[in-house]
Amino acid sequence: AQSVTQLDSQVPVFEEAPVELRCNYSSSVSVYLFWYVQYPNQGLQLLLKYLSGSTLVKGINGFEAEFNKSQTSFHLRKPSVHISDTAEYFCAVTLNQAGTALIFGKGTTLSVSS
Amino acid sequence: KAGVTQTPRYLIKTRGQQVTLSCSPISGHRSVSWYQQTPGQGLQFLFEYFSETQRNKGNFPGRFSGRQFSNSRSEMNVSTLELGDSALYLCASSLLNEQYFGPGTRLTVT
Numbered sequence: 001a002q003s004v005t006q007l008d009s010q011v012p013v014f015e016e017a018p019v020e021l022r023c024n025y026s027s028s029v030s031v032y033l034f035w036y037v038q039y040p041n042q043g044l045q046l047l048l049k050y051l052s053g054s055t056l057v058k059g060i061n062g063f064e065a066e067f068n069k070s071q072t073s074f075h076l077r078k079p080s081v082h083i084s085d086t087a088e089y090f091c092a093v094t095l096n097q098a099g100t101a102l103i104f105g106k107g108t109t110l111s112v113s114s
Numbered sequence: 115k116a117g118v119t120q121t122p123r124y125l126i127k128t129r130g131q132q133v134t135l136s137c138s139p140i141s142g143h144r145s146v147s148w149y150q151q152t153p154g155q156g157l158q159f160l161f162e163y164f165s166e167t168q169r170n171k172g173n174f175p176g177r178f179s180g181r182q183f184s185n186s187r188s189e190m191n192v193s194t195l196e197l198g199d200s201a202l203y204l205c206a207s208s209l210l211n212e213q214y215f216g217p218g219t220r221l222t223v224t
Contacts, residue, residue: 032211043118043204043215051211090157099211100147101170104157 002027002093006105013112015083021076021108023091032099033074034092035065038107044090050074051097061085086112115140118216120205126222132193135219139186139207145169146188147213148180151202160203163188195223 007022025031032051036044048059055067065076074091088109092102119138127133139146147170148160159172163182180190186207192199200223206213 036215041217043217044206044213045215046212049211092157096170097211098145098208099213100145100162100206100208101159101172102147102149102157102213103159104149106156 002031002095002103004091004093004103004105006089006091006108008108009106010109010111013081013110015112015114016080018079019077019081019085019110021089021091021110023074023076023105025072025074025091025093027072027093027095029095031093031095032097033065033067034094034099034102035059035063035074035076036090036092036104038088038090040087047076047089049099081110081112083112083114085110118205118207118214120203120216120219122219123217124220124222126224127195128224129195129197131195132191133195133221134189134191135203135205135221137188137190137205137207137216139188139205140209140214143207143209143214144186145208146182146186147206147208148188148190149204149206150174151204151218152200157204160190192221197223199223 003026005024035047050067091105145164147162162170182188202218204218206215
């Protein structure tokens with residue numbers, strides 16, 4: 001069975017600083033990986049996805065993630081965060097190339113302060 | 115294009131009752147998935163429907179069921195509600211390996 005571990009439940013950071021949100025997954029077969037963001041009282045929004053090909057994936061709002069098969073990781077990074085990036089971030093995995101039936105991590109709350 | 119809509123947005127039910135939640139996907143999307151979000155368990159996949167057929171199913175008891183209509187609208191039903199069913203229920207429609215989530219229905223069971 002697949003599982004996802006988000007290593008940090010909360011990440012506080014100052015505005016314009018870089019940030020990395022860590023995600024490790026467990027699977028005996030190839031998986032597809034996603035990062036979603038959830039703003040307060042809203043649904044989830046897709047940031048980026050890895051299906052195949054280049055291991056460095058660029059997403060919306062300046063975020064990027066790197067797929068590392070040997071370390072079974074898919075960490076999310078942003079070189080300079082803004083106050084508006086404050087939200088909860090979820091890493092997810094699926095065997096389904098359609099990107100459905102997602103298994104989510106517990107989430108990481110990113111708090112950006114000035 | 116309109117996003118995913120879910121009705122109602124908020125619902126309060128009593129233990130033992132049943133509830134039906136509705137989801138209207140983005141026009142043209144044929145896949146609809148349901149997720150439960152709670153503080154303790156996080157986001158958990160319930161089931162997915164595609165062209166009126168259940169395509170994937172999570173690990174939830176049979177009290178949780180769903181269906182999809184020919185216009186791709188979907189409903190999920192929870193029978194014999196328990197206190198632990200209190201959660202945010204999210205619906206997502208998908209196209210080309212991207213899921214688009216609705217704002218959710220907040221269900222409170224008392």
